[in-house]
Amino acid sequence: xxxxxxxxxxxxxxxxxxxxxxxxxxxxxxxxxxxxxxxxxxxxxxxxxxxxxxxxxxxxxxxxxxxxxxxxxxxxxxxxxxxxxxxxxxxxxxxxxxxxxxxxxxxxxxxxxxxxxxxxxxxxxxxxxxxxxxxxxxxxxxxxxxxxxxxxxxxxxxxxxxxxxxxxxxxxxxxxxxxxxxxxxxxxxxxxxxxxxxxxxxxxxxxxxxxxxxxxxxxxxxxxxxxxxxxxxxxxxxxxxxxxxxxxxxxxxxxxxxxxxxxxxxxxxxxxxxxx
Amino acid sequence: xxxxxxxxxxxxxxxxxxxxxxxxxxxxxxxxxxxxxxxxxxxxxxxxxxxxxxxxxxxxxxxxxxxxxxxxxxxxxxxxxxxxxxxxxxxxxxxxxxxxxxxxxxxxxxxxxxxxxxxxxxxxxxxxxxxxxxxxxxxxxxxxxxxxxxxxxxxxxxxxxxxxxxxxxxxxxxxxxxxxxxxxxxxxxxxxxxxxxxxxxxxxxxxxxxxxxxxxxxxxxxxxxxxxxxxxxxxxxxxxxxxxxxxxxxxxxxxxxxxxxxxxxxxxxxxxxxxxxxxxxxxxxxxxxxxxxxxxxxxxxxxxxxxxxxxxxxxxxxxxxxxxxxxxxxxxxxxxxxxxxxxxxxxxxxxxxxxxxxxxxxxxxxxxxxxxxxxxxxxxxxxxxxxxxxxxxxxxxxxxxxxxxxxxxxxxxxxxxxxxxxxxxxxxxxxxxxxxxxxxxxxxxxxxxxxxxxxxxxxxxxxxxxxxxxxxxxxxxxxxxxxxxxxxxxxxxxxxxxxxxxxxxxxxx
Numbered sequence: 001x002x003x004x005x006x007x008x009x010x011x012x013x014x015x016x017x018x019x020x021x022x023x024x025x026x027x028x029x030x031x032x033x034x035x036x037x038x039x040x041x042x043x044x045x046x047x048x049x050x051x052x053x054x055x056x057x058x059x060x061x062x063x064x065x066x067x068x069x070x071x072x073x074x075x076x077x078x079x080x081x082x083x084x085x086x087x088x089x090x091x092x093x094x095x096x097x098x099x100x101x102x103x104x105x106x107x108x109x110x111x112x113x114x115x116x117x118x119x120x121x122x123x124x125x126x127x128x129x130x131x132x133x134x135x136x137x138x139x140x141x142x143x144x145x146x147x148x149x150x151x152x153x154x155x156x157x158x159x160x161x162x163x164x165x166x167x168x169x170x171x172x173x174x175x176x177x178x179x180x181x182x183x184x185x186x187x188x189x190x191x192x193x194x195x196x197x198x199x200x201x202x203x204x205x206x207x208x209x210x211x212x213x214x215x216x217x218x219x220x221x222x223x224x225x226x227x228x229x230x231x232x233x234x235x236x237x238x239x240x241x242x243x244x245x246x247x248x249x250x251x252x253x254x255x256x257x258x259x260x261x262x263x264x265x266x267x268x269x270x271x272x273x274x275x276x
Numbered sequence: 277x278x279x280x281x282x283x284x285x286x287x288x289x290x291x292x293x294x295x296x297x298x299x300x301x302x303x304x305x306x307x308x309x310x311x312x313x314x315x316x317x318x319x320x321x322x323x324x325x326x327x328x329x330x331x332x333x334x335x336x337x338x339x340x341x342x343x344x345x346x347x348x349x350x351x352x353x354x355x356x357x358x359x360x361x362x363x364x365x366x367x368x369x370x371x372x373x374x375x376x377x378x379x380x381x382x383x384x385x386x387x388x389x390x391x392x393x394x395x396x397x398x399x400x401x402x403x404x405x406x407x408x409x410x411x412x413x414x415x416x417x418x419x420x421x422x423x424x425x426x427x428x429x430x431x432x433x434x435x436x437x438x439x440x441x442x443x444x445x446x447x448x449x450x451x452x453x454x455x456x457x458x459x460x461x462x463x464x465x466x467x468x469x470x471x472x473x474x475x476x477x478x479x480x481x482x483x484x485x486x487x488x489x490x491x492x493x494x495x496x497x498x499x500x501x502x503x504x505x506x507x508x509x510x511x512x513x514x515x516x517x518x519x520x521x522x523x524x525x526x527x528x529x530x531x532x533x534x535x536x537x538x539x540x541x542x543x544x545x546x547x548x549x550x551x552x553x554x555x556x557x558x559x560x561x562x563x564x565x566x567x568x569x570x571x572x573x574x575x576x577x578x579x580x581x582x583x584x585x586x587x588x589x590x591x592x593x594x595x596x597x598x599x600x601x602x603x604x605x606x607x608x609x610x611x612x613x614x615x616x617x618x619x620x621x622x623x624x625x626x627x628x629x630x631x632x633x634x635x636x637x638x639x640x641x642x643x644x645x646x647x648x649x650x651x652x653x654x655x656x657x658x659x660x661x662x663x664x665x666x667x668x669x670x671x672x673x674x675x676x677x678x679x680x681x682x683x684x685x686x687x688x689x690x691x692x693x694x695x696x697x698x699x700x701x702x703x704x705x706x707x708x709x710x711x712x713x714x715x716x717x718x719x720x721x722x723x724x725x726x727x728x729x730x731x732x733x734x735x736x737x738x739x740x741x742x743x744x745x746x747x748x749x750x751x752x753x754x755x756x757x758x759x760x761x762x763x764x765x766x767x768x769x770x771x772x773x774x775x776x777x778x779x780x781x782x783x784x785x
Contacts, residue, residue, distance in 0.1 A: 003613060004547055007606050011551050027561065029568030029583065053480045072483055075574050075582060132440040136467050138490025138781050139442055140571045143534075146440050150553035164438035181394055181415040181464045182443060185435045211483045217395060217468035235573065236490070239557075264568065 015154045019253060023240055024152075026090050028265040030238070031073045033091040038064045038106040040083040051080035054204075054211060062105065068094060068233040069102040069207040088264035095232045095245025099223065102207070102231055113230055115251030120196060124170050125250050127159040130200070131169035131193065135186045136218060137176030141203035141236035145173065148239055160246055166190075171198030174226070175236075177205040177212040178219040190226055200230040200249075202242060207231055281307050282338060282347035287655040290506040290718040293734065296335070297349050301358055304351035308336050309364045311347070316340045317636050317649075319721070319730045321371035323379045324743040325399065332356075332379045332399075335745075337719050337732060341654035346719045353381065356402055360386040367636025370751060376404035390418045393463035393784050398471070416445055421459050423449035428456070431766060435464045442780035450766055458761040458769075460754050465784035473744040477504060477578075477712070486573050489748055489782030494520070494527045494563075495724030496746070496782075497576035499731040502657055503720040504578050507712040507735060513703035514659075516580030518696050521659035523566060523575045525689040528725040530559035532640075532682040532689075533604055535777050539679050540611060542771045543620040551607035558600040565593055580706035590697050601690045608683045621676035625760035625772035628673060637756045639727015639749045640685065641776055643669040644677035651723035660723075665692050678775040712739040724749060726779060748782030 016024050026032070041064060048064075049057045056070035057077055064085065077086045095113040096102050104110060115121060134142050145162070148155040155161065163169050166189045178186060190199070201222050204210035209220035222228055232245040247253045283297050299307070312318060320337040331352055338347040360383035362369045372383040373392045380402025383389065389404065394415040397403045407413055415435075422430070429450055435443035443464040449457040469488060473481065485500040486493040498520055505512060512520075537552025560570035567575040567583045574582045585593070611617050632645035642649055650667040652660040668684035670677040714737045722729045727749030736742040757776045761769060 004610060007551075007610055008547060010606065011603060014554055027564040027568060029566075030564060031568050051479065053483045072573075073569075074483060076479065133436055134440075134442045134465075136465050136781070137442065138487045139779065140487075140490030140493070142440050142442065143491060144570070147553075147557055150557065151550050152554050152557060162440055176465075177467060179464065179466055180412055181466050182435065184415075185443065185464070189436055205487075211480055211487055212467045212469075215468045215472055217466055236571065238570070 014151045015157075016152055019247060023092070026092060026238070026240070028090070028262070030090050030092075031075070031088040031264050032238075032241075032261070033089050033094055033110060034066060034071070034104065035087055035089055036064050036066060036104060036106045037085050037087070040085040042083060047080040048077035048086055051076040054208075054213060057086075064106050066104040067102060068104060068110075069099060069231060070204060070210070070213070071233060072204060072211060072235045074235075089261045090264055091261040092238050092240040093244050094234060094237065094241050095230055095248055097230065099207075099228070099231060102233060113245055113248040116229070116249055121251050123196065124198070125252070128171070128246075128250065129161050129163045129169045130171055130173050131166040131189060132162055132173045132175070133186050133189050135174060135176040135182035135206070136179035136212070137203070137205060141175040141205070144236050144239045145175070145202065145242065148243060153239055153243055155243070158247065158250075158252065166192035167194065169193050169197075171200060171229070172226070173200045173202055174206045174222050175202050177209040177215070177221055178225060180217050180219065183219060183225070187225065198229045199226045200232065200245070201228050202232045203237055204233055204235045207233060210235060282311075282336070282349035284340075284343075284345045284347050285719070286344070287346055287719055287721040288502045288506040288657055290713055290716045293715045293717050296717055299349060299351055301351045301353065304334065304336065304349055305359065305361055307349060308338065308361060308368070311338050311340075312365045312367060315342065316347070318365070318367050318371065319346065319719070319728065320732050320745055320747050321368050321375070322732065322743070322745040323375050323381070324734060325379070326742070330399065332381060334375070335732070337730065339655070339721070339728070341649060344655055346655070346721070348717065348719065356380060357382045357384055359384055362386050362388075366634050367752070370755065380404050391463065393466040395463075395466055395468070415463055416461060418461065420447050420461070421449070421457060423456050425451075427451055444780050446769070448761070448766055448769070453765045453767065455761045455764050455766050455769075458758045460758050462754070462780060462783055465781040467781070467785065469785040470744060470746060473741055476741045476744070482577060488746060488785065489779040490571060491531055492527065492724045492726065492729070492748075492779065492782065494523045494572040494576055495722050495729050497572070498524060498658070499720045499722040499729045501576055501578045502722070503718050503731050503733045504709060504712060506718045506720065507716055507733060507739075508709045509713070510579055510707050510709050512580040512707055513705065514701040515703040516705045517658040518701060519566070519581045519583075519585065519705065520576055521663075522693050522696055523563060523572050523581075524722070525693050526559055526563045526566070527572055528689050529686055530556050530563065531725045531777075532686050533559055535682055535774065536608055536611065536679060538774045538777070539621070539675070539771065540617065542774050543617055545611065545614060545617050548607045548610050551603060555600055555604050555607065558596065562593060562596055562600070565589065565596070577706060578709040580704070582706070584705045585697075585700070590700065594694060594697055597690060597693060604686060608686070611679070618676065620771065621679060622672070622674060624675040624768055625764055625775060626672065626674040627756060627760050631759050632673065632756065635755050635759065636752050638752045639723075640681045641678060641753050641756055642727065643667065644681045645673040646671040651721045651728050655721045657721070659696065663692065663695065665689070675771055675775040714739045726750060726777070727753065746785060748779055748785075750778035750780075750783045753778055754783060
């Protein structure tokens with residue numbers, strides 16, 4: 001018993017001060033919000049778009065376009081661009097209210113998630129119960145949702161809690177590209193949640209199918225199956241991105257001051273091309 | 277007869293497909309049965325439809341750990357029916373169900389022939405259950421094993437579970453609290469991974485590998501990269517191999533630590549549950565220090581690795597590893613010194629070594645039954661050829677053993693990472709991977725944190741994948757969980773399940 005108490009003292013207090021204090025430091029190689037600088041693009045160059053494994057990047061008549069709802073936050077575009085027209089920053093704030101807001105354009109700022117309208121905020125603002133449904137998720141987004149329940153993030157202090165039954169829930173948190181084999185279970189769980197209800201798509205798989213997009217066995221995420229109230233991109237999203245999205249949606253991040261965010265450290269000089 | 281009819285090769289040695297011995301089915305079957313009886317293990321058994329005749333080739337990959345060799349053989353079926361191997365060789369039971377589902381084959385005499393993942397046959401017009409062509413099978417619609425009796429009741433759980441975890445369906449046949457039988461029916465996570473790999477490699481392939489099982493990104497990516505490197509005749513630099521080894525062990529550390537915490541949580545021992553929940557994140561953050569992703573995405577790449585380490589980063593890594601290890605040590609030792617925890621762990625969900633061998637189990641779950649198997653020692657590749665990680669085992673086969681083996685492995689993985697980072701070879705981190713050899717076969721093995729990951733790649737005449745087989749360790753081990761539940765209280769299911777912590781998506785692919 002004494003050992004348990006001593007260990008309790010030794011392990012100390014570990015809950016982060018955020019959102020009252022600063023967010024915890026992220027690794028310098030963390031790939032958060034990408035920024036586009038089209039002025040660096042060579043004429044007619046489509047290197048990034050061709051390298052992108054999920055066709056998240058395109059160059060159309062309006063210029064360079066990056067869909068965060070499809071982005072794996074990998075390094076393939078950065079490696080393919082000798083000019084550095086695409087760079088990652090360490091900005092973990094990625095969540096949006098609409099699917100269209102996830103599309104980045106040159107020089108445009110990401111329109112972060114807006115608070116729910118007043119009635120919904122009054123209902124859920126200080127108590128939000130969520131049922132998580134993994135529909136083909138690879139267990140990484142699920143793991144980082146579980147992380148929010150640890151002493152570090154302590155989701156309970158915001159009144160947000162994952163519950164076992166959809167009937168006890170105010171909304172669904174969906175992960176995974178929605179396999180055909182989970183479609184019915186997902187829709188049934190949604191039906192079981194009492195109205196008004198929310199749907200939160202966590203991770204690129206749930207938003208667009210991610211790397212599994214257009215596989216015959218998947219549905220390209222929840223799009224077209226369920227109405228989504230909050231999109232949290234990432235592969236998987238960092239726990240801070242998820243927490244930021246939840247709090248933003250609930251209108252609990254009043255301090256929305258612009259911060260200067262460091263650019264993500266480049267791994268090393270341009271990689272060798274890989275012939276496959 | 278023994279497996280001498282099979283070709284012997286080293287793990288990640290590419291051989292021309294023509295050198296894979298072709299034999300009559302009876303010899304193929306006999307070789308596998310005898311080899312398994314003689315102590316070899318079936319690492320993979322899979323089909324391939326090589327040409328327009330539509331006939332199915334069966335390939336078997338046997339792991340002969342006593343000689344550090346894998347043995348490969350093949351046969352061509354001239355009909356959709358063949359005598360099942362399972363009655364004489366239980367470890368192939370799930371492989372045969374998979375063959376039935378993927379190619380519409382009928383292993384006759386299989387005691388348990390049910391769908392594995394509930395998808396349509398790869399060969400239209402050939403269906404093992406005579407389902408209607410062109411329709412997607414409805415998941416969960418199959419014959420479930422049922423114990424009859426007045427006082428028997430059935431408990432069905434899932435696909436959606438109470439926690440934030442992956443979906444699967446479990447059916448218990450109970451007498452009061454006592455579980456007579458547990459049937460596990462999966463497939464809800466099936467994303468059709470193997471089929472879209474055909475025709476690759478392409479720009480999506482490595483990313484798919486990292487998401488075969490998202491908590492084993494480094495493990496599966498390493499297995500894939502070893503396969504394409506062997507097919508291209510490329511050897512990554514020693515520096516890259518060290519970095520892969522470090523990433524693989526950090527993945528093991530994060531998951532094992534998380535599992536110890538979850539096991540503590542399942543028996544209501546909150547101190548270790550809280551500490552390990554946080555410490556798991558510390559190990560994930562160490563992986564992010566390497567490559568920016570907590571799950572190792574972007575770290576392992578064909579030809580080497582995507583990220584290098586400099587002196588400052590190594591120093592930081594070692595310091596943080598030391599701190600996390602100190603905290604994990606005290607958190608884990610609380611478990612072994614708490615009578616209430618031991619009372620719940622010991623004797624719960626025990627499986628005998630005989631059952632473990634009969635099922636062909638792998639990884640920590642097998643080592644917890646006293647089986648000395650570990651790909652890092654038995655089929656070493658990469659940096660593990662130069663640095664031995666001792667095999668950690670225990671003998672009781674229960675929840676305690678599966679927890680304790682994890683703790684032993686945590687200690688050894690930390691020692692390995694510290695050792696590797698202190699003397700760090702110079703060199704490039706990535707080599708160019710050229711075209712793959714046409715018409716070749718390669719077997720790649722990696723000891724992921726759940727056990728043996730086996731990838732088998734077959735290339736066509738253009739050097740593209742004509743078949744790519746993935747066997748996640750969970751594929752071997754799910755039946756072990758079912759056996760562990762026999763005669764247990766149903767309330768111990770969460771604890772037993774967590775002590776295995778198998779992958780649903782790795783199984784479902």
